[in-house]
Amino acid sequence: MVIGIIAGLVLIILFSGMVTVNQGSVAVITVFGKYKRVMRPGLNLRIPLIEKIYKRISIQNRSMELQFQAITQDQANVNFSAMMLYAVLNQDDNTIQNVAFKFLDERNFLQALVRSVEGSVRAFVATKRQSEILQLRMEIIHHVKEQLDNQLEEWGFHLLDLQINDITFDEAIMRSMAQVVASNNLKAAAENEGQALLITKTKAAEAEGNAIKISAEAEKMASQLRGEGVALFREEVAKGMALAAKEMEQANLDASFILFSMWTDAIKHFAENGKGNTIFLDGSTDALQRTMRQLQTTLDGSSK
Structure with missing residues (x-):
């Protein structure tokens, strides 16, 4: 009976030394609270009752939605909606050790990461005017990555991507921006209409001028032809009269x-x-x- 109990305990201890680590993650092993080593995916062995699994860390990509506000140089509130994609930098032991022990838990790490991203965006936006922000989407992303890359590497992570999905302003600013756009559209439409009217009138004036010129040239030609016709008519009449007079003179009439x-x-x-x-x-x-x-x-x- 005692032997059976002992054998059962031995088997339990042996089986407790077998650890399975899932694909896409690693396990951090400590001995009496001190970092010892990293277990890779698959079946691993540990010393029962001595080596403990301190933390399982996912090495897969992770994403997070962000919503925060920033203030521009001209004191306009800007609302950002963004998506952040991040992951563990690599699977080296030093990197995994940083990920495991730099922060108390996952919640504290995420809080620091989000605040770092928001702070970097706010610092950039504070140097720009409200009218510039909508055109600086990519510049904001590049600025954040440059500012956070080194800091995240010290934590064992890196920022894969940051997508700013939406940039909005307070309702009053949105209304004023809509009014500016509407007035600019009206101005452009008026300018286009004016240009079209100018072109139409110019073409009409050119056509009228050409018509007058053609009419004048035609009238000139007609007058010239009429004058030549009258001259020829008079010449022929004179010749006929002279010939008739000559014949009558010869006939003693x-x-x-x-x-x-x-x-x-x-x-x-x-x-x-x-x-x-x-x-x-x-x-x-x-x-x-x-x-x-x-x-x-x-x-x-x-x-x-």
């Missing part, structure tokens, strides 16, 4: 008959095409003789 005939034809043409207009003619003998003399003078001038 009075050339004034031609003038009289032309004069009566003109009177007939006026009567037929006058559209009801009244033409007053001096039918006296003196007026007729005076008209004939004027026509004769014109005929003589043309024949010369």
Whole structure:
């Protein structure tokens, strides 16, 4: 009976010396409270009742959501919503020892990490104006990583990534920013409309100017052609009259008959095409003789 009890105790002690460490984590072993060694993933052996597992540490990536506030140089409140990704620096014994013993527990470490990130962001934002913050998202991230890398390495961690998901301001500032954007949009729209109207009027003026120029050139050409036509008509009339006068002279006829005939034809043409207009003619003998003399003078001038 006693032997069975002793054998059972021995088996319990032997089995208690077997430790399983899960993948993605390590176990820190201490002897009477002093750091001894690190157990890796898999089945490990320890000295029962002497070696104790002080802490199991995950070496996997960890994430945390952050929400905090900062104040700009011009005293504007900025609300940040961010996601932080961090992990143990490596699996070296010294690194694992720092992770295990630098802080009292996980809660204290997380509190220090969050406060360090928030403090770094606030220090950067305090040097910038409210109007600049939205454009400095990447600069804020780079600043935080530069500030925290060395400090986190001393703790056995490193910051893998910091994503700033949202940057917002107080409601009053958001309203003023919306008003500024709206006014800028209205200004841009007015400028575009003005430019479009200017272009339209300029094109219309150019088109009107071209039309006037083309019309003037056409009128000039038409006037020139009309003048040439009248000149040719007069030239042909003069030639015809001179030829008729020459033939009548050769036939011993009075050339004034031609003038009289032309004069009566003109009177007939006026009567037929006058559209009801009244033409007053001096039918006296003196007026007729005076008209004939004027026509004769014109005929003589043309024949010369």
